[in-house]
Amino acid sequence: xxxxxxxxxxxxxxxxxxxxxxxxxxxxxxxxxxxxxxxxxxxxxxxxxxxxxxxxxxxxxxxxxxxxxxxxxxxxxxxxxxxxxxxxxxxxxxxxxxxxxxxxxxxxxxxxxxxxxxxxxxxxxxxxxxxxxxxxxxxxxxxxxxxxxxxxxxxxxxxxxxxxxxxxxxxxxxxxxxxxxxxxxxxxxxxxxxxxxxxxxxxxxxxxxxxxxxxxxxxxxxxxxxxxxxxxxxxxxxxxxxxxxxxxxxxxxxxxxxxxxxxxxxxxxxxxxxxxxxxxxxxxxxxxxxxxxxxxxxxxxxxxxxxxxxxxxxxxxxxxxxxxxxxxxxxxxxxx
Numbered sequence: 001x002x003x004x005x006x007x008x009x010x011x012x013x014x015x016x017x018x019x020x021x022x023x024x025x026x027x028x029x030x031x032x033x034x035x036x037x038x039x040x041x042x043x044x045x046x047x048x049x050x051x052x053x054x055x056x057x058x059x060x061x062x063x064x065x066x067x068x069x070x071x072x073x074x075x076x077x078x079x080x081x082x083x084x085x086x087x088x089x090x091x092x093x094x095x096x097x098x099x100x101x102x103x104x105x106x107x108x109x110x111x112x113x114x115x116x117x118x119x120x121x122x123x124x125x126x127x128x129x130x131x132x133x134x135x136x137x138x139x140x141x142x143x144x145x146x147x148x149x150x151x152x153x154x155x156x157x158x159x160x161x162x163x164x165x166x167x168x169x170x171x172x173x174x175x176x177x178x179x180x181x182x183x184x185x186x187x188x189x190x191x192x193x194x195x196x197x198x199x200x201x202x203x204x205x206x207x208x209x210x211x212x213x214x215x216x217x218x219x220x221x222x223x224x225x226x227x228x229x230x231x232x233x234x235x236x237x238x239x240x241x242x243x244x245x246x247x248x249x250x251x252x253x254x255x256x257x258x259x260x261x262x263x264x265x266x267x268x269x270x271x272x273x274x275x276x277x278x279x280x281x282x283x284x285x286x287x288x289x290x291x292x293x294x295x296x297x298x299x300x301x302x303x304x305x306x307x308x309x310x311x312x313x314x315x316x317x318x319x320x321x322x323x324x325x326x327x328x329x330x331x332x333x334x335x336x
Contacts (some may be wrong), residue, residue, distance in 0.1 A: 001031060001032065001033075001069045001070070001331060001335050002032070002033065002034075002067055002068050002069045003027075003028075003031055003032065003033030003034075003068070003069065003070055003071075003072055003331065004033060004034055004035075004036055004064060004068045004070075004071050004072070005024050005027070005028070005033055005034070005035045005036070005072050005073075005074070006035075006036055006038055006054075006071060006072065006073040006074065007020075007021075007024070007035055007036065007037045007038060007039065007074065008038050008039050008053055008054075008073070008074060008075045008076075009039055009044065010037075010039050010041060010042055010043060010044060011037075012197045012198060012199075013197060013198030013199060014196075014197055014198040014221070014222060014223055015223065016223055017166075017195070017196075017197045017198070017223075018197070019247050019250060019251035019252075020074050020096055020247070022143075022251060023074075023141060023251075024074065026142075026143075026144070026320060026323075026324070027072075027324070027327060030324045030327075030328070031327070031328070031331060033072075036057060036060070036061065036064070037057070038053050038054035038057055038081075038083070039053060040052065040053065040055075040056050043199070044168040044169055045169075046169060046171070050079055050081070051081070051082055053081055053083075054081055054082075054083035055082070055083065057083070058083055058086060061083060061086055061087075062086055065086070065087065065088060065089060068089050069089060069090075069335050070089050070090040070091070070092060070115070070331065070334045070335055071087055071089055071090070071091045071092065072091075072092040072094065073091060073092070073093050073094065074094045074096055075093070075094075075095065075096065076095070076096050076097045076100075076244055077095055077096075077097060077098060077099060077100030077244065078093065078095050078099045078100055078111070078117065079100075080110040084110065084113050085113070087113065090115035090334040090335070091113060091114050091115055092114075092115060092116050092118060092330060092331070092334060093114045093116070093117050093118065094118040094119075095117065095118070095119050095121075095124070096120075096247050096248070097121070097243055097244050097245070097246065097247060097248055098119060098121040098123065098124050098127075098243055098244070098248055098270065099117070099119060099121075099124045099127050099128060099131070100244070108131050108133075111131060111133045111134075112134070114133060114134070115134065115135065115333075115334045116133075116134070116135040116136060116137060116330050116333070116334060117133050117135070117136040117137075118136070118137050118139055118327075118330065119136065119137075119138055119139075119248070120138070120139055120140055120141045120247075120248045120249050120270075121138070121248035121249075121270040122138055122270065122273065123248075123270050123273070124138065125138060135333070137326065137330055139323060139326045139327065139330075140249065140317075140318070140322070140323065141247075141249045141251075141254065141318070141323055142254075142318050142319050142320035142321065142322055142323035142324070143251060143254050143255060143258065143318055143320055144320050145258040145314070145315045145318060145319050145320070147227055147258075148226075148227050148230065148255055148258040148259040148315075149227060149231070149259065150259055150260030150311055150315075151230070151231040151259070151260070152260055152307060152311070153231075153232070153234065155234055155300060155303040155304075157189055158189045158190065158191055159188075159189060159190055159191070159234050159235070159296065159299070159300050159303075160190075160191045160192075160193065160232065160233045160234050160235075161181075161190065161191070161192055161193070161233065161234065161235055161236065161237045161264065162193045162195065162229060162230065162233040162235070162236040162237070162252070162256065162261075163178070163181065163192055163193065163194045163195065163236075163237055163238075164195055164236055164237070164238045164250055164251075164252025164253065164256075165238045165239075165240070165245075165246045165247075165250055165252060166194065166195060166196045166197045166199070166200075167199070167200055168197070168199060169200075170200065170203065172245070173200075173203070173204075173207060174241070175240065175241040175242070175245055176239055176240055176241070176245060176246070177239025177240065177241070177266070177287050177292070178204070178207065178239075179207060180239065180287055180288075180289065180292055181237065181239065181292070182207055182208060182211050182213060182217075183211070183289060184289055184292050184293055184296070185211075185213055185216060185217075186211055186212075186213065187293070188293060188296055188297075190216070190296065191216050191217070191218075192213075192216065192217045192218070193217075193218045193220065193229065193233055194217065194218065194219045194220065195220050195224075195226070195229070195252065196219055196220060196221040197221075198221060201219065201221050204219060205219070226252075226255055227255075227259065230255065230256060230259040230261055231259070233261060234261065234262070234303065234307075235256065235261050235262040235263065235264055235281065235299060235303075235306075236252050236253055236255075236256035236261055236262075236263055236264070237263075237264040237265070238250045238252060238253055238263075238264075238265050238266070238269065239265075239266045239284060239287060239292075240266045240268060240269055240287075241266075241268070241287055242268055243268045243269060243270060246269060248269065248270040248271060249270070249271045249274075249318075250265075250269070250271065253265060253271055253275075254314075254318040256310070256314075257280055257281075257310045257313065257314025257315075257317070257318060258314045258315050258318055259314070260307060260310050260311035260314060261307070261310060262280055262281035262282070262299060262303070262306040262307055262309075262310045263275050263280060263281035263282075263310070264281055264282050264284065264295060264296070264299060265281065265282075265283060265284065266283075266284050266287065267283045267284060267285045267286070274317075278309055278313050278317075279305070279306065279309050280306055280309040280310040280313060280314065281299065281306055281310070282295040282296075282298050282299045282306070283295065
């Protein structure tokens, strides 16, 4: 089966540091296929209109379509890109953060072009039923959990947090809680380890220096063995102002749980429901100093219990094989 994967975000400067690209590579290793980059710029941009994505590839897409069995598009939410009208083969649409709210105003006719909508967000079930697409699936994402070895470390005087989901643009220092984490670190026994993507490192260093935290913050701005990093931290944190800023199930949190390290996550991120249910970490209700401090203190007070739950569930719940099996069924249905 010849699958064409449609990319709608630029590749990170440091390969292997973006969750969507990682997931697509996992699928390609299992099912084959090629990629087509539909984002027209080399760097992320908030102001570039979504309706212009892919227009520079329109003719290339038409040339390649006869040899394609099906298309698989990844984008944050559901959006009627104009170039979708050029497709004649079945389209699988993965909504990375969730289906979004734009379609709740009755503008969903274009979904007739989509064979199957994929969401990893159980919160989307009600919205998807209301949209009445031809087909949809809720597929929990998976990772190669065998790459991560649980190395429990006791919590003594200081909590060491790995910070995932680095900003793509300057504004995300605020909307992804980076500045808030740095502010709170000044009043708590906290050390931070940032996994960076090669963008905005100088800006991060300025934010750190301005708060006098250089000795308590580490920046990893290169390709690295995440398993080795996880072996020396207590937990991983991903924060966001809204559910549209990060993947519904961030890879950094799944990797953390696979290594037996609890998760600290904003309540707006759908994975927070899992963390709360399993009790393998703490949920930050809102991006406020008080809420973040309270969640960090709660994690420290109950660290042993949260660590045990992470060790018990992380590897089993986020194995790669079930995700690949579920996608295989979707591809088979679309290609039949």
